[in-house]
Amino acid sequence: MQSPEQQKKQEETNRRLKENLGKITKKLFILSNKGGVGKSFVATSLALVAADEGLKTGVLDADVHGPSVAHLLGVWKTPLSVSEKNIIEPIRVNDNLTAVSTASLLKSQDDSIIWRGPLKMGLLKQFLADVNWGELDLLVVDSPPGTGDEPLSIAQLIPDISAAIVVTTPQDIALLDSRKCVSFLNQLKVPTLGILENMSGMECPHCGKPIDIFKQGGGKKAAKELGIPFLGSIPIDPEIVKASDEGKPYVLERSKGQVRKIIEKIVDEVTKL
Numbered sequence: 001m002q003s004p005e006q007q008k009k010q011e012e013t014n015r016r017l018k019e020n021l022g023k024i025t026k027k028l029f030i031l032s033n034k035g036g037v038g039k040s041f042v043a044t045s046l047a048l049v050a051a052d053e054g055l056k057t058g059v060l061d062a063d064v065h066g067p068s069v070a071h072l073l074g075v076w077k078t079p080l081s082v083s084e085k086n087i088i089e090p091i092r093v094n095d096n097l098t099a100v101s102t103a104s105l106l107k108s109q110d111d112s113i114i115w116r117g118p119l120k121m122g123l124l125k126q127f128l129a130d131v132n133w134g135e136l137d138l139l140v141v142d143s144p145p146g147t148g149d150e151p152l153s154i155a156q157l158i159p160d161i162s163a164a165i166v167v168t169t170p171q172d173i174a175l176l177d178s179r180k181c182v183s184f185l186n187q188l189k190v191p192t193l194g195i196l197e198n199m200s201g202m203e204c205p206h207c208g209k210p211i212d213i214f215k216q217g218g219g220k221k222a223a224k225e226l227g228i229p230f231l232g233s234i235p236i237d238p239e240i241v242k243a244s245d246e247g248k249p250y251v252l253e254r255s256k257g258q259v260r261k262i263i264e265k266i267v268d269e270v271t272k273l
Contacts, residue, residue, distance in 0.1 A: 017129035021158060024058070024136040027269055029154065029164035029190060033177035035066075035145040037235070039139055039167040041244060042263075043142035044072040045251045046165075046270075048208040049263045051096035052252060055137040055271070058090060061101035062074075062154055063144035064113055064120045070103040074247030080104045088131045100127050117149040117217035124153050138270065147184040155188045162273045165231065165266070170200055170218035182226050193269060194229035195219050196262075199236045231269075232262040 021027075030043040038061070047059040061069035070076040075094050078256035090098035102113060102123070115123075133139065141158070143151045149201065164185050169180040178195060185192050197219025223230035224249045235258065251260045263265065 004078075013125065013129050017125065017157065020129055020131070021160070022135055024133065024139045026138045026162045026231055026270055026273060027158050027160065028140045028193075029139060029143065029161050030140060030167065031143040031147075031151055031159075031164060031181055032145055032167045032175070033147060033181045034168075035186075036146075037167050037169045039145070040068045040072055040142050041240065041250075042165070042167050042196060042198065042234075043140050044069055045259070045263050046267060047097055047138075047140045048073075048249050049097075049251050049260065049269075050138050050140075050267045053095060053264075053267060055096065055267075056135060057097050057138045058136050059097070059099045059140045059142065060097070061142050062124055062150045063142060064102050064115065064123060064150060066144060066262050067101045067103040069099055069142055070101040071109075072245055073097075073099055073249075075099060076103050076109065076247065078104060086130060088127070089217070090133065098133070100131050120149050121153045124150065124156055127156055129228065147180060151184070152188075154189055161190050163191045163270065165193050166195045167198055168195060168219050168222070169198055175218045175222045178222055179226065182228065185211065192228050192273075193228075193266070193273075194231040195223040196231040196266070197233045200233035209240075231266055234259050234262060259260050 029045065030039055030046070032039045047057050050055040059069055061067045070091070072219060075091045075093055075228060078091045080091065083089065088100070090100045092098050103109065136144055143152055143154060166174055166178050166181045182192055200219070219233065220230045240250050243253065254260055
């Protein structure tokens with residue numbers, strides 16, 4: 001049982017949480033049930049394109065144990081600052097984009113966070129309630145793989161999530177996991193914007209012919225069977241890997257490329273929600 005003091009503190013946190021979320025127009029949830037599908041690349045690309053189109057955007061890295069958003073945005077060396085009133089200032093990536101990640105709390109990128117569920121729930125609540133997000137058109141939440149503590153916490157802390165995107169790769173095992181993600185969202189009554197297939201084939205650098213490394217078309221087939229929209233296929237591109245490793249905005253540097261067009265279409269769909 002909570003003491004009166006603990007209860008008062010909890011009520012104040014809930015008030016700040018409600019107030020902060022009330023200033024955010026759209027909340028977009030990015031998840032996958034399998035790691036290594038490029039979910040964080042998709043989340044940061046969506047945030048970068050939305051900001052580039054003039055939307056006031058925030059991105060929250062909800063992956064407590066394996067944060068990568070700060071690295072992908074090139075701000076992993078920038079620490080979070082806290083005011084005297086214990087208000088956390090998000091990292092400013094550019095004029096329209098801010099970000100928060102546990103990577104900014106660590107002294108070294110090699111450090112690990114060894115926490116159980118309640119501590120992670122508390123941190124995510126703090127990131128939503130005590131961060132000075134301000135007035136946002138869009139908050140993109142990058143969730144860790146699976147349907148455990150962090151995704152469940154986010155779904156509980158943000159009761160009015162606008163929509164969720166399930167990121168997958170074409171092979172059968174990844175698609176099986178994607179179905180579990182859709183089931184998770186349905187049970188929590190979170191609207192699913194659709195399935196986005198990543199690493200969907202590549203062009204041979206020598207002959208130009210397509211190479212289906214992880215098969216192709218599985219995401220579209222799964223979306224059809226589940227009765228949800230298919231959002232497109234992002235091909236494998238070595239330049240994406242290079243840009244991600246260097247913390248450079250691939251979708252901004254390739255402003256007329258195929259990936260940018262797919263992300264622009266998704267951002268357009270989100271703004272219509």
